[in-house]
Amino acid sequence: xxxxxxxxxxxxxxxxxxxxxxxxxxxxxxxxxxxxxxxxxxxxxxxxxxxxxxxxxxxxxxxxxxxxxxxxxxxxxxxxxxxxxxxxxxxxxxxxxxxxxxxxxxxxx
Amino acid sequence: xxxxxxxxxxxxxxxxxxxxxxxxxxxxxxxxxxxxxxxxxxxxxxxxxxxxxxxxxxxxxxxxxxxxxxxxxxxxxxxxxxxxxxxxxxxxxxxxxxxxxxxxxxxxxxxxxxxxxxxxxxxxxxxxxxxxxxxxxxxxxxxxxxx
Numbered sequence: 001x002x003x004x005x006x007x008x009x010x011x012x013x014x015x016x017x018x019x020x021x022x023x024x025x026x027x028x029x030x031x032x033x034x035x036x037x038x039x040x041x042x043x044x045x046x047x048x049x050x051x052x053x054x055x056x057x058x059x060x061x062x063x064x065x066x067x068x069x070x071x072x073x074x075x076x077x078x079x080x081x082x083x084x085x086x087x088x089x090x091x092x093x094x095x096x097x098x099x100x101x102x103x104x105x106x107x108x109x
Numbered sequence: 110x111x112x113x114x115x116x117x118x119x120x121x122x123x124x125x126x127x128x129x130x131x132x133x134x135x136x137x138x139x140x141x142x143x144x145x146x147x148x149x150x151x152x153x154x155x156x157x158x159x160x161x162x163x164x165x166x167x168x169x170x171x172x173x174x175x176x177x178x179x180x181x182x183x184x185x186x187x188x189x190x191x192x193x194x195x196x197x198x199x200x201x202x203x204x205x206x207x208x209x210x211x212x213x214x215x216x217x218x219x220x221x222x223x224x225x226x227x228x229x230x231x232x233x234x235x236x237x238x239x240x241x242x243x244x245x246x247x248x249x250x251x252x253x254x255x256x
Binding site: 019022023051053058082089090 | 132154161171224227
């Protein structure tokens, strides 16, 4: 898994690529929690994400809850059909704000 | 990894992994299970779900039986029979807490506990057994072929 961060308008966009599983989700968690403190809005680009397991989903839920408690935004975009299937299988698609494109995710209020 | 083919009245393919409880091996297992599912004729969505379920079962062993230790022994046997794919995982770590299996409310924002729901949703049969020799998880996915 690789992670990089860039600024797009008012949002910090986090590009993740590869697989998020039990071995790599702690790295994703560290990175996202490191960013939450200094960003008003985090947008996670999942276009190049091949695989995510429940530890990755749990990490995203943790970050979402942290953002909600500090009145910050955490949005997702670019989910592949394979990643969408995991969100639906775990029924967590209802608790996240999910967009098709980066433009929509960054512009969302 | 061991691959063997048993031919006879009911041909079957068996792939066995014997590995340490290291998360870095999960990607190797996922790739193999994906290939096995494709070879068995599962369609893409079903195959991906199956890969996820097996990955979750192994991750549970690493996290809960071995508490993240990397030196635990795990044996995974994948078996493709005429009517199903069966996965058997053996470990010698702590026994599973059966009360915690699927205890999480699905669809909530509660953290953790999703893995067992995935396994139950994806597989047709799931069982956990514990003996003095260790823990045994067995799950199977039956083929739904057109008549």
